[in-house]
Amino acid sequence: MSAGGDIEALIDMMARLPGLGPRSARRAVLQMIRKKELLLTPLADLMHHVAATVRECATCGNIGAGQICDICASEKRATGEICVVEDVADLWAMERSAVFGGRYHVLGGTLSALDAVGPEELRIPKLVQRVTDERVTEVILALNATVDGQTTAHYIADQLEGRVRLTSLAQGVPIGGELDYLDDGTITAALRARKAF
Amino acid sequence: MSAGGDIEALIDMMARLPGLGPRSARRAVLQMIRKKELLLTPLADLMHHVAATVRECATCGNIGAGQICDICASEKRATGEICVVEDVADLWAMERSAVFGGRYHVLGGTLSALDAVGPEELRIPKLVQRVTDERVTEVILALNATVDGQTTAHYIADQLEGRVRLTSLAQGVPIGGELDYLDDGTITAALRARKAF
Numbered sequence: 030m031s032a033g034g035d036i037e038a039l040i041d042m043m044a045r046l047p048g049l050g051p052r053s054a055r056r057a058v059l060q061m062i063r064k065k066e067l068l069l070t071p072l073a074d075l076m077h078h079v080a081a082t083v084r085e086c087a088t089c090g091n092i093g094a095g096q097i098c099d100i101c102a103s104e105k106r107a108t109g110e111i112c113v114v115e116d117v118a119d120l121w122a123m124e125r126s127a128v129f130g131g132r133y134h135v136l137g138g139t140l141s142a143l144d145a146v147g148p149e150e151l152r153i154p155k156l157v158q159r160v161t162d163e164r165v166t167e168v169i170l171a172l173n174a175t176v177d178g179q180t181t182a183h184y185i186a187d188q189l190e191g192r193v194r195l196t197s198l199a200q201g202v203p204i205g206g207e208l209d210y211l212d213d214g215t216i217t218a219a220l221r222a223r224k225a226f
Numbered sequence: 227m228s229a230g231g232d233i234e235a236l237i238d239m240m241a242r243l244p245g246l247g248p249r250s251a252r253r254a255v256l257q258m259i260r261k262k263e264l265l266l267t268p269l270a271d272l273m274h275h276v277a278a279t280v281r282e283c284a285t286c287g288n289i290g291a292g293q294i295c296d297i298c299a300s301e302k303r304a305t306g307e308i309c310v311v312e313d314v315a316d317l318w319a320m321e322r323s324a325v326f327g328g329r330y331h332v333l334g335g336t337l338s339a340l341d342a343v344g345p346e347e348l349r350i351p352k353l354v355q356r357v358t359d360e361r362v363t364e365v366i367l368a369l370n371a372t373v374d375g376q377t378t379a380h381y382i383a384d385q386l387e388g389r390v391r392l393t394s395l396a397q398g399v400p401i402g403g404e405l406d407y408l409d410d411g412t413i414t415a416a417l418r419a420r421k422a423f
Contacts, residue, residue, distance in 0.1 A: 035276050048254060049245065065277050069273055072273060073270045076266055
């Protein structure tokens with residue numbers, strides 16, 4: 030590729046973003062260079078601005094522009110409910126559904142013996158401390174339905190046992206899901222948790 | 227999405243890049259924020275640098291760091307052959323195959339009556355001028371095998387008729403291609419252009 034060293038470096042770096050490979054990175058960079066004033070320069074400005082302002086919320090681990098994120102700063106969200114999620118992406122997914130009015134606690138991953146991720150790396154002590162300090166009434170464990178996610182959920186449940194109401198997201202058939210395409214585990218979970226019609 | 231206005235703006239802008247949608251833009255932005263020092267800041271720096279330095283080559287329309295691109299500046303590439311391509315992406319594809327040792331001419335699109343793209347918009351007069359000025363011996367028409375691409379190739383051929391050797395890329399079965407999966411047009415072209423084995 031005789032694109033000049035800087036353009037090549039930009040393509041290589043773009044290709045490291047999730048969802049982009051070398052080919053789509055090339056297309057993206059070419060598009061940015063074509064629309065230099067509309068895309069390349071504003072994008073670079075915005076990235077610098079975000080890099081300079083965005084930080085982790087000291088309370089919940091969400092990302093935002095201040096010491097404390099918007100959700101933790103809002104009095105409206107002080108419902109006594111804390112929803113525990115693995116990741117900021119999961120928090121965003123919960124917020125898009127706009128069904129939860131409480132606050133969050135972002136673990137930043139799951140417990141993993143293989144990767145040497147212990148409770149301290151995951152803000153679990155901070156969660157235990159919040160349950161004491163914030164008069165929390167309910168902790169909703171919204172961890173992913175994977176082995177690591179469920180292991181982490183059980184560990185947190187052990188830590189908070191008897192001190193607060195603990196719940197987890199319901200498991201079952203997703204809305205719009207067809208039985209024929211569902212895995213056995215989901216069908217088993219949905220049948221066990223069946224409700225009166 | 228309660229990601230803060232700046233992060234949301236960054237996601238929106240990233241989602242406008244080809245190959246990225248809203249979901250992959252969110253994942254990419256989250257990854258960049260996680261790796262702020264390794265990814266977000268260097269990427270923004272590099273984009274500013276590219277925006278400030280990259281420009282179109284005055285001769286061939288390729289993008290590069292100077293008034294004249296590396297290929298046009300290199301004496302080694304003065305073979306008297308000019309390969310005419312639609313787009314910088316096509317030039318990069320040719321360069322990756324590393325089989326062509328001459329220079330390029332990037333049209334910047336194809337003739338299109340519908341979109342009111344005429345020869346002037348496509349650097350065709352500049353190509354005619356280069357054939358006179360640069361002692362060109364052969365013009366290789368490497369335009370895409372689409373209707374617009376072939377229309378443009380015929381127009382250029384008319385302009386240069388009798389003044390230079392005109393060739394075009396061979397059409398046929400792609401390497402690794404299976405006949406069963408090829409369209410009728412390709413099979414027809416490959417059969418008509420059959421060679422002694």
